[in-house]
Amino acid sequence: MFKTLKRGFKRFERGEVGQFGNDVSTPRTRRLAMWHFHLFDHAFLRGIWTNLYEIAPCVWRSNQPSPARIKRYARMGIKTILSLRGDKDLSFMLLEKQACAEHGITLITTNKAAARGALSGKDYVELIDLLASIPKPFLIHCKSGADRAGLASALYLLHCEGASIKEAKKMLSLRFMHLKSTKTGILDHILDLYEADLKADGPIPIRDWFETRYDIEKARTFKTMRSFP
Known part of the structure; x- marks a missing residue:
């Protein structure tokens, strides 16, 4: 059936x-x-729950915005939107491109983010450099605003705002509908590996850690809570 x-x-x-x-x-x-x-693309659900949150002054995160929400964001003063969903000829991207052009917002896209897998250190360094290059005010989004946007927000806070790992990890929480007990918990695992190296060896900037210490195979050893005996 x-x-x-x-x-x-x-x-x-x-x-x-x-x-x-x-x-x-x-x-x-x-x-x-x-x-x-x-x-x-389940946009009817996002009409109720926008997941909009200001992670730092003039830096916002959310789920996939509709054309109407992009119009509101332009009125809020947002000048740039970073989509973590890549550049695809699908309805969400076509409508977003059109709305951003109509309202004078620069749209940047990247696929250097994943919700259920670990990427290479080079990919994360590129994402960090991209986040650091965007002039404020700007918005970061993925589809649900829970996982990819959560990790990107954590990386932004660590690299650009000098936040503690404790504060950065709050970007991956149930408040944003992120579920650590599922496959998306691999994102928490990556930050846990970074935190473990901080405790063992002392301060190391997150960008340097991805360049010199990050072990993708160790990151991929993550198992969901559902897999535990």
Whole structure:
């Protein structure tokens, strides 16, 4: 029954509602993209829960914003948005690009973030350097605003604001709908490894740690709470 419904849902997605291509410039294609955005990117849920939070003066985090929210963010004074979802010709990105262009917001995209896996030290260094280069005020977001945005926020606080590891780890918490007991707990594990080296060997900047001490294989040894006996 579930598989039948899933196949039907996929056919519906590939049908007219998915036929906007990479163009949202006409009323019809924009309407279809909005349908896709709400149904298949779960934007209808984010209309209730925005996960918006100011992590530092003029630096915000949230989940995937809608065009209406981007308009509000422009009124708040946000000049740049960093999307951690990569640059894809999908409804969420097409609508975000259009809205940012309409409201004079610079949109930056990167795929140097993952919610359920450990990336290379080089990838994390590139993300840290990108975060440090963005002029304020700016917004960081992923899809849910819980995991990738949480780690990016923690890295920003550690590198750019001189925050303690204790403060940075608060960016990965249930308050933002981050669940440590699932596969996304690997992000907590990475920060735990950094914290362990701080306790053992003394202060080392997070960027330097990723360059010289971070062990991706050790990071990938993480097991979810559900896997424990």
